[in-house]
Amino acid sequence: MTLKKPPIHPPIEAGESPLFYLKRLALLNHYDSHTWLYKNAEDRVSRNLSQLVDYLTEEDWTKQAEQDEAALRIFQLENFHLVKKARFCPICISEDKIWRATWHLKTSVTCVKHEVNLVDVCTTCCADTDLFKAKLHECVCGAPYGVQSTVRASKQLLELQRFIEDGAVPEQNREQLMPADHELTLEERVSLVSLFSRLTPNHDVKKTGTSTKLNSMQQALDALQDVARGLLGGKAMFIALLGVLQKMGGKGHKVDQLTIFYRSFYKEAKKACFQRYKDVLEAEITKRSVYATKRNSLFSEETINGNVWLPLKVASKEYSVAVSKLRLATKEGLIACDRQKKGGRTFSLIYRPHLETRLSFLLEQLNATEAAILLGVTKSQMQLMCNSGVFLSAVPPEPGRCSHWRIAKSEIVEYLKSLTPKKVKLMPKSILLPVAMKKYGGDIPNLFLTILQECRVGNLLSYLDDEALGIRGLVLCHRDLISLIKRITPDHHISATRMAGKLQLHPEFMSQLVKHKLIKSYETDNNSDERVIPLEFAHKFKTRFVIGAKLANVLEMSPRDLYRHLAELGIMPFDHDKNYKLRSKLYQRYQFVDAPMIYAYVRNLLDWNDVSF
Ligand SMILES: [Zn+2]
Ligand SMILES: [Zn+2]
Incomplete structure (x- = not known):
């Protein structure tokens, strides 16, 4: 038995940090330091927290033995995966009054419960919070940890945090590379995130070291923005990250950064769950080897010369990115932003190194308006497509974060290609999609989405007249379209002649009604003058x-x-x-x-x- 049993000794809470549990016991018993809880001074744990877990497990009263295994595994990790500066969620401290075991991980930067970034520097006095010296509730300056100001965590960082903590993978879709049943252990997940973070660019252009990236919250937040996107952001984002690595060149080493990533990834990623990553990686390596460069072309001359801040509007022009997209990126922490007041007006200065390495992430994520232009559809059609789940990468608007849909550009491009699975340029009688919509769309619900779907599966012959026009230029086979309309409104069509009989109208009167569109009808697919009338139109007429x-x-x-x-x-x-x-x-x-x-x-x-x- 290494620890003393203090008079007041509540058991450890689920998921509580063993070190801060000790500090909590000391505070409850009015001890000056948690080290008083050791029977012998030489047993004191300085860095090896797994030792402390063992001590606690020996004592029945701590109930450490009943602690959830997930919290224990953290302390079995190599020491370099654990923080030296204490990180915490101010809201957890003020609400639950405990420090969590997960905050010991260098790869932990957000609280998934309160959706805020963790803090490791006192927001009042800027002092570091040393892991062993840190008090339970307040900074050395007296400012309570529970009232430290917080920053809302980005969606990507929260997804990464959930993946690290319990292996959860963001929504599964065709774009997601990590399967939901990946079976990666905590150690493997942490190592994977560390590997990515080591190799992604360092945005402090003056510093060259990369191994210290996760040590402080400020740097870790920055590095993990890239990791969250590259690792869990889907295929397009992974490709964008590989592009960044490619641009990083060789930095004076013999091999370039992409090759280093390639080698380290294969060494680390042995399990079957990495197959989709490897497929993409292989394809990209093959593509890029054609113009492989060892020169670092990641940063522009301006950045290298230290001209790192530029006004938002200038950035938008210089790098051809929408202002709204830049604003969102600054909100998400992807691009650092400095607000300066000058003569009563506020200017936003944005950090050029971030922009230069993350431009591909920004350009890859289209907002609904950009996507609609690229697709060649109207705003309401775009809305319809987003709502119906056509796009697997589409992210719905999130109140307070982003007011519009976001869709991966690569998926839009693939979608356009998928509309014309058969290569045809000739068809007996054709009709442009917008014309077809004007003609039939008002009467048949969901016709727009149905037409696109039927084109993709090859039931409706189509070709793109001009790819730049997108769906606006989609030419449909008229005969296929008519039979589609008949199919989706089954048993509801009747020829004009039969309709005349049913309504007991003179055939000539009937053809007058059809001619003057007093009763709506469609032409048929067999090139005759015969027309068909959906039953609902007959009822409308009546x-x-x-x-x-x-x-x-x-x-x-x-x-x-x-x-x-x-x-x-x-x-x-x-x-x-x-x-x-x-x-x-x-x-x-x-x-x-x-x-x-x-x-x-x-x-x-x-x-x-x-x-x-
Ligand atoms: Zn929290
Ligand atoms: Zn302080």
């Missing part, structure tokens, strides 16, 4: 119009008497002000409000009583 002869029949009046009566009430037939004459008298149903005696019949559609459908 509710909108009254046929004089039918009404006279129901009222047991002669048609001539009825027409005269209606004319006296000012109810004129539909064609009286048209430049064509219909074969039968046709009225609009609403007109009959002026004929109170007849209105009850008309309102209840009794005029169509002898028609069975």
Whole structure:
């Protein structure tokens, strides 16, 4: 037994740091230092926290033996994975009053419970929080840790944190490279994140060392932004990161950074779950070897010469990135931003090294407007596509973070290609998608998405007239389209001739109705003049119009008497002000409000009583 049992000795909390549990015991018992809890001074743990876990486990009263295994595994990791400066979540400290074991990991930078960045420097006096000297509740300056100001964590960093803590992988889709059932241990996950962080660029252009990147929160936050995207951000982001490594060149070494990454990754990533990464890596290495360079071309002359801050608007122009995108990147911590006041106005200066290495991340993420332009669709069509889950990489708006959808550019490009799986340039009769939408879209719900889907599976022959136009230039085979429309509205189409029979109308009158679009119809696919009418259009016609002869029949009046009566009430037939004459008298149903005696019949559609459908 190495530890003393103090008078007040509550058990360790789930997930609590063993070191800070000791500090908590000392505070509860009014000891000056947690070292008083050791029986012998020589047993004191200085760095080896797994030793401390063993001591605590020996004591039944600590209930350390019942501690969740995940919290224990942290202290079995190599020492270089653990922090020397204490990190903490101020909100956890103020709410739960305990320090968490996960904060000992150098790769931990956010609190997933409160979604804020961890802190390792007192926000009042700027003092470091030394792991062993740190007090439980307050800084040396007296400022309570619980009230230190916090910064909201970016979505990417929270995803990375969940992956580190319990292996959770962001939403699975075609873009995600890490399978949900990866079976990586905590040590493997931490090593993987460290590997990525070692090789990604150092944005402090004056410093060259890379092994210390995770030691302080400031640097770790910066490095892990790249890691979170490259490792868990999906295929496109992984490729973007490889591009950055490629640009880093060789830095005076014999091999360039991409090759170093390639070798280290293969050494580290032995499990089957890395197959998708390797496939992408192989493809990129092959592509890039053509123009491989050993020169570091990551940073521009300006950056190298120390001209590292530039106004947001200038940056937007110089690097061709939308201002809104730059703003979002600064909000997410991807690009450092310095706000300066000058003559009553605030200027945003952004950090050029960040912009230069992360430009590919920014350009890869399109907002809905950019995506709509590239796709060649309207804003509302884009909305429809996003909502229906067509794009697997699409990130919905997040209140307070980002007000619009974001989609990977590579997926949009692939989507456009996927619309024309068969290579055809000739079809008997064609129709442009926007024209088709104008013609049929109003009557058939979801027609737009259905057409695109049918194109992709090859049921609807199509080609892109001009790739720059995107979907606006999608040419469809008209015959395929008509049969598609028939298919998605099954048993609801009837030929105009049969419709005339069903409604008991003279065929010539029927063709007049079709011709003047009083009853809507489609042309058929067999090149004849025959037209088809969806049943719903027939019903629309019946509710909108009254046929004089039918009404006279129901009222047991002669048609001539009825027409005269209606004319006296000012109810004129539909064609009286048209430049064509219909074969039968046709009225609009609403007109009959002026004929109170007849209105009850008309309102209840009794005029169509002898028609069975
Ligand atoms: Zn917290
Ligand atoms: Zn302080």
